[in-house]
Amino acid sequence: MATSGDRTCADWLRHITSLPGVPGQEEATARELMKAFRTVADRVERDRMGSVYAWIEGTAPEPRPRALLAAHMDKIGFLVRAIEPGGYLRLTEVGGFDSRTLPGKEVTVHSSPPMAAVFATRPPHLQKKGESERSIPLEELYLDTGRPEREVLRKVQVGTMVTLRQSPVELLGDRLAAPGMDDRAGIVVMLRALELLRSRRPAWDVVAVATVEEEFGVICLGARTAAENLAPDLGIAIDVSHGDMPGAREGDTVPLGSGPALSIGGNIHPLILEDLKRSAKALSMPYRVEPCPTGSGTDAMDIQIASSGVPTAVIGIPCRYMHTGVETVEPRDVDRCAHLLGHYLSELSPEWRAVEVLK
Amino acid sequence: MSRNGAPSFREDILESISNAPGVSGGEEAVRAILAEHARDHVDSLEVDPMGSLVARLSPGSAKRGPHVMLCAHMDEVGLMVTAIEKEGRLRFRRVGGIDPRILPGQVFRIGVGGTRGVVGALPPHLVPRAERDRVTAADDLYLDIGARSREEAEELVPVGAYAVFDTAYEAWGSTRKGKAFDDRAGCAILASLIQRRPPVPVTAVWSVQEEVGLRGAAAAARRVQPDLAIVLEGTASGEAPGAPPDEQYPYMGRGPALTVQDRSLMVHARLLDVIEATAQRHRVPTQWKRPGVGGTDAGRIAISGSGVPSAGVSVVCRYIHAPAAFLDIRDAQRAVTLIWNTLETLRKEWP
Numbered sequence: 001m002a003t004s005g006d007r008t009c010a011d012w013l014r015h016i017t018s019l020p021g022v023p024g025q026e027e028a029t030a031r032e033l034m035k036a037f038r039t040v041a042d043r044v045e046r047d048r049m050g051s052v053y054a055w056i057e058g059t060a061p062e063p064r065p066r067a068l069l070a071a072h073m074d075k076i077g078f079l080v081r082a083i084e085p086g087g088y089l090r091l092t093e094v095g096g097f098d099s100r101t102l103p104g105k106e107v108t109v110h111s112s113p114p115m116a117a118v119f120a121t122r123p124p125h126l127q128k129k130g131e132s133e134r135s136i137p138l139e140e141l142y143l144d145t146g147r148p149e150r151e152v153l154r155k156v157q158v159g160t161m162v163t164l165r166q167s168p169v170e171l172l173g174d175r176l177a178a179p180g181m182d183d184r185a186g187i188v189v190m191l192r193a194l195e196l197l198r199s200r201r202p203a204w205d206v207v208a209v210a211t212v213e214e215e216f217g218v219i220c221l222g223a224r225t226a227a228e229n230l231a232p233d234l235g236i237a238i239d240v241s242h243g244d245m246p247g248a249r250e251g252d253t254v255p256l257g258s259g260p261a262l263s264i265g266g267n268i269h270p271l272i273l274e275d276l277k278r279s280a281k282a283l284s285m286p287y288r289v290e291p292c293p294t295g296s297g298t299d300a301m302d303i304q305i306a307s308s309g310v311p312t313a314v315i316g317i318p319c320r321y322m323h324t325g326v327e328t329v330e331p332r333d334v335d336r337c338a339h340l341l342g343h344y345l346s347e348l349s350p351e352w353r354a355v356e357v358l359k
Numbered sequence: 360m361s362r363n364g365a366p367s368f369r370e371d372i373l374e375s376i377s378n379a380p381g382v383s384g385g386e387e388a389v390r391a392i393l394a395e396h397a398r399d400h401v402d403s404l405e406v407d408p409m410g411s412l413v414a415r416l417s418p419g420s421a422k423r424g425p426h427v428m429l430c431a432h433m434d435e436v437g438l439m440v441t442a443i444e445k446e447g448r449l450r451f452r453r454v455g456g457i458d459p460r461i462l463p464g465q466v467f468r469i470g471v472g473g474t475r476g477v478v479g480a481l482p483p484h485l486v487p488r489a490e491r492d493r494v495t496a497a498d499d500l501y502l503d504i505g506a507r508s509r510e511e512a513e514e515l516v517p518v519g520a521y522a523v524f525d526t527a528y529e530a531w532g533s534t535r536k537g538k539a540f541d542d543r544a545g546c547a548i549l550a551s552l553i554q555r556r557p558p559v560p561v562t563a564v565w566s567v568q569e570e571v572g573l574r575g576a577a578a579a580a581r582r583v584q585p586d587l588a589i590v591l592e593g594t595a596s597g598e599a600p601g602a603p604p605d606e607q608y609p610y611m612g613r614g615p616a617l618t619v620q621d622r623s624l625m626v627h628a629r630l631l632d633v634i635e636a637t638a639q640r641h642r643v644p645t646q647w648k649r650p651g652v653g654g655t656d657a658g659r660i661a662i663s664g665s666g667v668p669s670a671g672v673s674v675v676c677r678y679i680h681a682p683a684a685f686l687d688i689r690d691a692q693r694a695v696t697l698i699w700n701t702l703e704t705l706r707k708e709w710p
Contacts, residue, residue, distance in 0.1 A: 084600040098483040100494065104461035104681040106526075116531060121681040123595040124456040125653045126606075132458045135492045142600055144677060146534030146685050169466050169475045169525070171505025172447075172515070177466070177477050246448070246501065247481045257507075297484075320503070322482035324464040328503065 009331040009338075010176055012036075012188045014168045017178040020110055022077035022094045023216035025161045026050055029073050033187065033210050040194040041208070047229055051222040052210040056194055060203040060350035067206050067345060068232035068310070069193070070223045070299040071186030071239065072214030075179065076323055078162040080109070087152035089117065089143040091162060095215035099138040101324045106165040107143060111155040116165055117143040166325040174331055175256065181327035183214065185317045186238035189337040196342030203350040207232070211299055223299030227306030233353060234272060234311050237300035238337060241290055241316030243328065254288045254318045257330045260337045261316030265292035267300050269311035269354055276313060279343040285336050290316055311354035315341065363641045365699035366554040368692040370535075372396060373547035374528045377537035380468060382437030382454050382521035383571045386410055388471075389433045389543070393550055393565050400553045401563070407582055411575045412565040416557055424559035424706035428585035428667070429552065429698070430576055430656050431545030431592070432569030435538065436680050438467060438522040440502070443513055447506030449476065451522065452498070455570030459497040461681050467502060470520035476502035524682040533612070534685050541679040542569065544686055545591030548674070551695045558706040569656050573623065576656030580663035587630060587668050587705065589698060590657035593686065594648055594673035609675045612687035614644030615694045618671035622651065623658020627668035634670055634697070637704045643697045648673055672698060 076095025
């Protein structure tokens, strides 16, 4: 597989998943991503909401059609809600965790300098009868930094960002588990796709956007504003899709290692989907079709209705255990998504438009 | 900190044995580190039939004093792989007391090779509303090592392999974070104490299988037949925001906790007096361990043979039996200082 500089896909995943950045606090991540995109793009810039745009210029005469790629750079996390006597921290979440996956986990409190902490647990020795049969909601969980209260009060305040602290875990089959694969794996897909497009120039301009505030839940703010700014002729969101797991129904997941998951449904323009499938076949690449009957739950939802309407598609990276500290992907799938995008975009005819003129 | 003539606490040993795996019944890696250290300091060193490490030290002084058994357990709570499914997932059972609620999303190191595995958890998006508050039973959980088939998994992880929390030892201010401080804290305190020839005859026992029923110490006590025993433990802090005062203690950072009574033992009153008086004399801050909670090797040693006056001295740890426990490094030296000087007191005052 191709590499960016000396970095393999797994190297990029390890690096980029380690960056912080809960919705609304993506600054440090954006700076790192600008550095990364500068190695592959013709031009890199940021918009007023904080999203990072990386441009590949097309070969068609101006004004060129424009494709928008979107992967969100924010990842789910927490904000400090209160500091208790003793220096213990109470949290509110930004993005949806299952609080049952939190007890005992380590986190980083992004004070200056950052501090590590753990979600406190009561040892079995001191538990009351039946206590371990009751799940603990986030409101009742708290963090312990192991530091004296006065030090915590000096460094931490309400609103300080907190993220899961879990270095990437190497599993068999080159699989990689880390918090923030959702959607840093999508960022890596864009990095790799731009790298391919630089040597295989598309007719279209391609703008890869690392979007802000996808996980906040109100709207996909960065995707919506970027689509308004750029008025693209097509938009593709790259995000994670649920991988195969016990307890999940078959139609809700795609197996790890099965290649890109191509969404189908109202959020997806059928012509783009057909062309993506064609590209996958041309590359002899496996893929799955992922049914999204009521929407994709990605940046594509807001890109589609931006500007005067944008034809959209979603490329999914199979990912197990989403929204936990061990989101697991196979780098091979990430590479495949990038190659699929690279092929599709470089084959895109300058005349292609989704608007059908009937008369 | 004044050590009052006591040996210094060996944090390097605590770090390496905290990071090493050693679930009850699989303590070899921890024992190897401790044996390597003990070799240079003791008169004899053996591994007993259960796997406990037993070291004998003769006293430095002419008046011998009582023969004291100092004991800390090497084993930690963890998992054992019980089956490998055809898709390559590992099923497991818990070894020792682990709250099932800390398992989902947790990373483990499995087997002698330390293969990494994660405990899978269904994404919140896919959890039916009615099940969101339900605690998943440990037996319904599994480890994912990335294997695609039973054969691929079996090459690295045989059925029967142990798994430990994948936690790295770190210093956070005066707090130390790591796994298995129950009872690697006690193991490291004992390793620190044997650096010097003790005031009385000492047999140091690093025991096995404490977490599955105080088993190793029972056999070791019969072998050692001491006059007295002191068990060194990492014990549970009660601190929590909002908890009533009577449930908050003991506290991390306020000195060694002395046991009066737990579910396994009534501490020998006169021995406890000696320890307490020694602490006061040497200005080592101490506190009481909460009575009625837990049990330790001391309970088994006390009823061994014709009976052994026994006591327990503990470093207070937060979050024991969980992936990341805390202790205050100052408490570790305080415990070394207290035990060392207690041996000195015993030489003069016992029986």
